[in-house]
Amino acid sequence: xxxISITRxxxxxxNFAQSLDAxxxxxxxxxxxxxxxxxxxxxxxxxxGDAALVELTRLYDxxxxxxxxxxxxxPDELKKAWEGLPSDSAQALMVAAERIRLYADRQKMESWRYxxxxxxxxxxxxxxxxxxxxxxxxxxxxxxxxxxxxxxPAKAAGVSEIIMVVPTPGGExxxxxxxxAYLAGIDRVFRxxxxxxxxxxxxxxxxxxxxxxxVGPGNxxxxxxxxxxxxxxxxxxxxxxxxxxxxxxxxxxxxWIAMDLxxxxxxxxxxQAILISPDRAHLDAVEASIxxxxxxMERADVIRTSLSRRGAxxxxxxxxxxxxxxxxxxxxxLELSVEDxxxxxxxxxxxxxxxxxxxxxxxxxxxxxxxxxxxxxxxxARFSSPLGVxxxxxxxxxxFCSRQGADQLxxxxxxxxxxxxxxxxxxxxxxxxxxxx
Amino acid sequence: xxxISITRxxxxxxNFAQSLDAxxxxxxxxxxxxxxxxxxxxxxxxxxGDAALVELTRLYDxxxxxxxxxxxxxPDELKKAWEGLPSDSAQALMVAAERIRLYADRQKMESWRYxxxxxxxxxxxxxxxxxxxxxxxxxxxxxxxxxxxxxxPAKAAGVSEIIMVVPTPGGExxxxxxxxAYLAGIDRVFRxxxxxxxxxxxxxxxxxxxxxxxVGPGNxxxxxxxxxxxxxxxxxxxxxxxxxxxxxxxxxxxxWIAMDLxxxxxxxxxxQAILISPDRAHLDAVEASIxxxxxxMERADVIRTSLSRRGAxxxxxxxxxxxxxxxxxxxxxLELSVEDxxxxxxxxxxxxxxxxxxxxxxxxxxxxxxxxxxxxxxxxARFSSPLGVxxxxxxxxxxFCSRQGADQLxxxxxxxxxxxxxxxxxxxxxxxxxxxx
Numbered sequence: 058x059x060x061i062s063i064t065r066x067x068x069x070x071x072n073f074a075q076s077l078d079a080x081x082x083x084x085x086x087x088x089x090x091x092x093x094x095x096x097x098x099x100x101x102x103x104x105x106g107d108a109a110l111v112e113l114t115r116l117y118d119x120x121x122x123x124x125x126x127x128x129x130x131x132p133d134e135l136k137k138a139w140e141g142l143p144s145d146s147a148q149a150l151m152v153a154a155e156r157i158r159l160y161a162d163r164q165k166m167e168s169w170r171y172x173x174x175x176x177x178x179x180x181x182x183x184x185x186x187x188x189x190x191x192x193x194x195x196x197x198x199x200x201x202x203x204x205x206x207x208x209x210p211a212k213a214a215g216v217s218e219i220i221m222v223v224p225t226p227g228g229e230x231x232x233x234x235x236x237x238a239y240l241a242g243i244d245r246v247f248r249x250x251x252x253x254x255x256x257x258x259x260x261x262x263x264x265x266x267x268x269x270x271x272v273g274p275g276n277x278x279x280x281x282x283x284x285x286x287x288x289x290x291x292x293x294x295x296x297x298x299x300x301x302x303x304x305x306x307x308x309x310x311x312x313w314i315a316m317d318l319x320x321x322x323x324x325x326x327x328x329q330a331i332l333i334s335p336d337r338a339h340l341d342a343v344e345a346s347i348x349x350x351x352x353x354m355e356r357a358d359v360i361r362t363s364l365s366r367r368g369a370x371x372x373x374x375x376x377x378x379x380x381x382x383x384x385x386x387x388x389x390x391l392e393l394s395v396e397d398x399x400x401x402x403x404x405x406x407x408x409x410x411x412x413x414x415x416x417x418x419x420x421x422x423x424x425x426x427x428x429x430x431x432x433x434x435x436x437x438a439r440f441s442s443p444l445g446v447x448x449x450x451x452x453x454x455x456x457f458c459s460r461q462g463a464d465q466l467x468x469x470x471x472x473x474x475x476x477x478x479x480x481x482x483x484x485x486x487x488x489x490x491x492x493x494x
Numbered sequence: 495x496x497x498i499s500i501t502r503x504x505x506x507x508x509n510f511a512q513s514l515d516a517x518x519x520x521x522x523x524x525x526x527x528x529x530x531x532x533x534x535x536x537x538x539x540x541x542x543g544d545a546a547l548v549e550l551t552r553l554y555d556x557x558x559x560x561x562x563x564x565x566x567x568x569p570d571e572l573k574k575a576w577e578g579l580p581s582d583s584a585q586a587l588m589v590a591a592e593r594i595r596l597y598a599d600r601q602k603m604e605s606w607r608y609x610x611x612x613x614x615x616x617x618x619x620x621x622x623x624x625x626x627x628x629x630x631x632x633x634x635x636x637x638x639x640x641x642x643x644x645x646x647p648a649k650a651a652g653v654s655e656i657i658m659v660v661p662t663p664g665g666e667x668x669x670x671x672x673x674x675a676y677l678a679g680i681d682r683v684f685r686x687x688x689x690x691x692x693x694x695x696x697x698x699x700x701x702x703x704x705x706x707x708x709v710g711p712g713n714x715x716x717x718x719x720x721x722x723x724x725x726x727x728x729x730x731x732x733x734x735x736x737x738x739x740x741x742x743x744x745x746x747x748x749x750w751i752a753m754d755l756x757x758x759x760x761x762x763x764x765x766q767a768i769l770i771s772p773d774r775a776h777l778d779a780v781e782a783s784i785x786x787x788x789x790x791m792e793r794a795d796v797i798r799t800s801l802s803r804r805g806a807x808x809x810x811x812x813x814x815x816x817x818x819x820x821x822x823x824x825x826x827x828l829e830l831s832v833e834d835x836x837x838x839x840x841x842x843x844x845x846x847x848x849x850x851x852x853x854x855x856x857x858x859x860x861x862x863x864x865x866x867x868x869x870x871x872x873x874x875a876r877f878s879s880p881l882g883v884x885x886x887x888x889x890x891x892x893x894f895c896s897r898q899g900a901d902q903l904x905x906x907x908x909x910x911x912x913x914x915x916x917x918x919x920x921x922x923x924x925x926x927x928x929x930x931x
Contacts, residue, residue, distance in 0.1 A: 149909035160616055163608065169600065178850075179597055179864050184843045186877055200914050233913060269876045288732070291877030295725070313925050319918035355917045398894065406621045410891040413615075416900035416926050417893055420919045424907040427616050428891035439706045440623055440728030442889040452879040453828075454847035454865035456854055457835065463853035470861040472586040476670060477637050480792045481756035482857045488750045489853050 061351060061361050063344065064369040068378055080331070080369050081386060083297055083435050088277070095252045095281045102256035107263050113253040118195070120228045120248065125264040130235070130246040138235035146233070153425040154205050154240050160427030161213035164446040176459030177466075181452050185215035186291075188266060189449060190258035191243065192273035192283075193234055195224035195250055201237035202423065206430050206444065207273050208241035214449035219243045220268060222258060224250020250275075252282035259286035272431075272444065293444055297435035298327035298367075301419055302388035302408075304379045305343075306395040307336030309415045315346035317392060320420050322363040323356040329367040331386070333379045340370045380404035387438040390419045409438045463489040498788060498798050500781065501806040505815055517768070517806050518823060520734055520872050525714070532689045532718045539693035544700050550690040555632075557665045557685065562701040567672070567683040575672035583670070590862035591642050591677050597864030598650035601883040607892065614899030617892035622652035623728075625703060626886060627695035628680065629710035629720075630671055632661035632687055638674035639860065643867050643881065644710050645678035651886035656680045657705060659695065661687020687712075692719035696727045709868075709881065730881055734872035735764035735804075738856055739825035739845075741816045742780075743832040744773030746852045752783035754829060757857050759800040760793040766804040768823070770816045777807045817841035824875040827856045846875045900926040 066076050101109040107125035114128065115121045122128055139147070170180030189211045193204055204221070211219050221238050223231070225248040238246055247265055249257060255275075261267025270291035271283060283292045301321035305314055318330040334340050347364070351357050373379045380401060383391055387407035395401055398413035405411060409432030412419050423430045431444035458466060467486040474482035503513050538546040544562035551565065552558045559565055576584070607617030626648045630641055641658070648656050658675050660668070662685040675683055684702055686694060692712075698704030707728035708720060720729045738758035742751055755767040771777050784801070788794050810816045817838060820828055824844035832838055835850035842848060846869030849856050860867050868881035895903060904923040911919035 145909050146913050149906045149913075152906045153910060163606065164618070171600065177863075181601070181865075182839070182842075182848065187843065202910055202914065288872070288874065291874070310925070313922075316918060316922040316925060320916070320922040323916060323918040360918065402619070402892065405619075405890065406624065407888075408890045410893065411619065413892065413894035416897050417895040418900070418904070418922045418926055420907050420911060420923045421895060421900060421903040421926070422891070422893050423919060424910045424923075425903050426614075426893045426895070428618075428893060432891075435725070437725065437728070438888065438890070440888060443891050445889070447884075451844075451875065451877060452882070453842065453845045453875070454859070454869075454880050455839065455850065456847065456859050456863045456865060457850035458854040458858060458863070460853050463855070463858060466858040466862050467855070469586045469589045470857050472582050473590060473639055473861045474857060476583050476586075477639065479757070479760060481753060481760040481797065482860060485750070485753040485757040485855045486857045486861075488747070488753060489855055489858070 061348060061365055063347065063364050065340070065372070066369055067372045068374060068382065077382070077385070080367060081436070083327075091277055091281055095278055095285060098252040099256040099282060099285060102253055102262065103260050110249060110253055110257055110262055110265070113251070114249055117251050117253070118224045118226050120225055125262065128247050128249055128264065130248060135235050135239040135246065138232045139239040141232060142236050147236070149425070150201065150205070150237060150240055153202065154209060156425055156427040157205055157209045157429070158213060161210045161446045164210070165213060166447055166450050166452070170455065173462060175462040175465070177462030178455070178457040180455035182455050183450050183452055185217070186269045186449050186451065187216070188218045188220065188268040189216045190268040190271040191219060191221045192254065192271060192275050192279060193221055193223040194275055195226050195231070199223070199231045199234050201233040202430065203274065204234055204237035205241050208238070208243050210429065210444060210446045211449040212242050214446045216449050218245070218266065220258065220266060221246045222249050222254040224248065224254070252278045255279055255282035255286060259290045270449070272448070293431065293448060294433060294437065294441060298329060299324045300329040300388050300434060301390040301392065302331045302333065302383055302386055303392040303394055304376065304383060304401065305332060305334045305339060306376060307334055307339035308396055309394040311339065311342040311346040312350065313415070313418070314343045314394060315350050317418055318347070318364070318368065319350070319354060319360050320418070321390070322360040322368065323354070326359055326362040327367065328363045330364060331369045331371065331388075333371045333373055333382055335373050335375050335379065337372055340372055344370060376401055377404065383408065387436040389432045389434045389438065390422070392417070392419055407438045409433045409443055460491060464491045498785060498802055500784065500801050502777070502809070503806055504809045505811060505819065514819070514822070517804060518873070528714055528718055532715055532722060535689040536693040536719060536722060539690055539699065540697050547686060547690055547694055547699055547702070550688070551686055554688050554690070555661045555663045557662055562699065565684050565686055565701065567667075567685060572672050572676040572683065575669045576676040578669060579673050584673070586862070587638065587642070587674060587677055590639065591646060593862050593864040594642055594646045594866070595650060598647045598883045601647070602650060603884055603887050603889070610899060612899040612902070613896030615892070615894040619890045619892050620887050621890070622654070623706045623886050623888065624653070625655045625657065625705040626653045627705040627708040628656060628658045629691065629708060629712050629716060630658055630660040631712050632663050632668070636660070636668045636671050638670040639867065640711065641671055641674035642678050645675070645680050647866065647881060647883045648886040649679050651883045653886050655682070655703065657695065657703060658683045659686050659691040661685065661691070689715045689719035692716060692723060696723035707886070709885070730868065730885060731870060731874065731878060735766060736761045737766040737825050737871060738827040738829065739768045739770065739820055739823055740829040740831055741813065741820060741838065742769060742771045742776060743813060744771055744776035745833055746831040748776065748779040748783040749787065750852070750855070751780045751831060752787050754855055755784070755801070755805070756787070756791060756797050757855070758827070759797040759805065760791070763796055763799040764804065765800045767801060768806045768808065770808045770810055770819055772810050772812050772816065774809055777809060781807060813838055814841065820845065824873040826869045826871045826875065827859070829854070829856055844875045846870045846880055897928060901928045
């Protein structure tokens with residue numbers, strides 16, 4: 058048996074709302090010192106370009122090159138990494154990549170138009186972004202699956218150039234990551250990281266091309282840099298700790314549920330794993346499984362801390378109430394480990410990804426089911442969506458007015474423009490009126 | 495003749511790229527004093543709620559109420575404003591609202607699913623945001639058209655509650671704005687503004703409901719507050735000065751082009767109006783029209799300043815090169831004032847809205863063509879899109895694995911998880927393998 062205390066809550070208790078809020082609370086500390094250091098790095102890259110990039114890479118990554126061009130990996134090096142993979146890894150990555158691509162293709166937005174009787178045409182023209190930067194962390198958080206999840210939707214959107222940056226501390230490259238880059242069809246790879254890599258992608262240097270959007274996870278320096286360059290380039294979300302919320306009707310093997318909670322909790326000590334059930338005996342059984350299985354886990358310490366600090370087992374009156382709690386939490390990952398997931402999913406409004414049925418462990422979605430594993434965290438699923446092809450496409454409105462159509466619209470526009478006191482607007486419209494009104 | 499100097503550029507000249515960059519340069523100054531004042535206001539609203547809201551509204555808007563509930567306008571007051579409109583304004587607003595709604599309906603995203611042979615189902619569930627806040631500025635920049643453009647797509651998306659905030663300095667309401675709110679079907683209106691209104695919407699008070707996303711333009715305090723509450727709620731873009739870029743083949747009446755440039759320039763002194771043409775004589779003619787028409791304009795001073803400071807007439811070799819320049823600028827509004835706009839539009843990758851043909855003045859899109867007038871500015875059309883229904887919808891990924899499907903995916907996930915050193919992930923997957931591999 059393992060010593061772990063995990064919060065138990067009941068929706069029926071008077072202070073449930075506050076207790077839940079306390080468990081969910083997550084405030085990324087705004088660190089003024091980090092902010093100003095990152096600002097400084099961005100300014101240096103903008104002013105000194107390649108020279109600063111080489112110097113900062115030497116300083117922070119202990120990786121020294123003679124010229125900025127030496128920071129780039131050749132296509133051959135990527136190919137070699139791919140060819141050096143054990144065959145089971147290569148096979149698994151290929152399966153994952155193919156499924157991610159198939160799902161991404163379904164998300165692709167198409168241009169459309171419609172015509173009005175007077176010949177006026179309205180529409181929406183969809184185009185891919187020109188250039189995209191993918192940030193990949195170095196060191197222990199370097200996940201080949203993240204390379205696939207960030208790059209494949211960009212590729213599916215038709216982005217013409219995908220540029221990956223990955224720090225190689227001490228000069229050490231991660232063959233799995235490079236192999237994934239090869240498989241995903243990334244165009245260029247630079248061995249840079251941190252705020253300096255983000256700044257180089259946002260503003261461009263002689264060696265690193267300026268991109269239109271930067272995606273991918275990173276540490277607090279990377280996240281801060283992304284926030285600061287936003288507007289100059291697009292960025293994906295700035296992610297908080299990873300979360301899972303499981304709704305179980307009591308019919309799933311408690312060991313399965315415990316392990317699903319662990320799979321989230323093992324990410325890091327701030328990760329959040331919550332189980333909701335109307336079945337108190339089931340909650341007890343899962344708690345027992347947690348105690349029994351925890352000592353067998355390689356990352357037991359991280360799991361224990363995460364579950365003690367931010368985990369919870371919540372007893373609800375019924376599955377409808379479970380759905381209400383889920384909508385309030387708006388979790389990144391939501392498992393519906395129930396007999397009839399269809400009727401429950403219809404009640405879910407806020408969740409990044411929904412895993413339906415007892416067999417659909419979140420981990421299957423993390424790697425290879427197809428949908429993206431880059432998902433909104435910290436309740437942002439209330440207003441945002443998984444990373445997808447649509448994040449690498451943009452829309453332009455199209456308006457073509459026939460002579461007659463312009464005449465009609467101009468009369469309306471003229472009244473509204475004069476109502477707003479904008480007379481140049483009004484006169485510009487009135488030039489398009491065919492006969493005087 | 496009027497004294498105005500407007501920059502002339504030629505793509506053929508050696509320093510064209512730098513000159514263009516200089517004209518386009520726009521850096522919103524980060525004002526540390528404003529930043530910390532806004533932070534303070536947000537903290538006060540979070541801590542003191544309604545009491546702070548009443549006090550700050552008295553202080554900044556010179557509008558005093560006994561209770562926070564007096565800050566809300568009744569549905570009756572909105573209805574009265576609508577009924578009090580002159581009939582031509584009412585008619586014009588109705589035409590605009592109807593066209594905006596028709597276009598918005600086309601943008602609506604639908605849920606989808608697909609099944610695999612082993613019974614696994616993948617999909618995307620689309621749901622509307624629950625609650626949305628619309629910020630409407632008070633005073634001179636209060637545009638009823640903006641109320642329609644921000645609220646109607648939210649309504650079309652199926653948002654269940656739309657809450658408008660609008661400051662009423664000195665207690666004075668704007669009947670046009672209230673009438674537009676009535677027409678757009680806004681659910682609740684509060685007479686509050688500034689950072690305090692943004693904070694109230696983001697965190698909620700006893701009187702003002704917490705929303706999931708805040709949209710709508712505002713001054714630097716509002717913009718700063720929106721940036722600071724981002725993450726707690728969604729926000730739309732933070733807009734820079736408005737811009738138009740016109741490509742003319744020389745065949746459009748120079749007076750029309752001049753007035754189209756004016757219609758952008760009259761917004762404010764930082765607005766940007768640029769004309770591109772391969773026809774030097776046409777550029778001269780437009781410049782002459784500008785000089786001749788400028789003294790007849792009510793907002794001549796604003797137009798003169800804006801055109802002198804940020805305007806440009808650019809001579810290009812041909813229309814292909816004009817498209818290249820447009821893609822580089824990525825303008826908010828792009829007029830293709832040419833004989834064959836179809837062949838030109840196919841070359842445009844970066845633009846918020848594209849106005850095709852000589853009759854399609856930008857102003858028609860500003861008010862009533864149908865597409866949204868909230869558009870990406872300052873080159874952000876490289877990676878972002880007009881405000882649309884999709885901004886008020888979100889997606890959740892759906893994954894349902896059949897027993898057999900889970901078995902297959904689990905084998906792949908297990909290999910990848912072990913490759914990444916995540917053994918709880920691997921074991922969670924392995925529980926779903928039907929027979930041992």
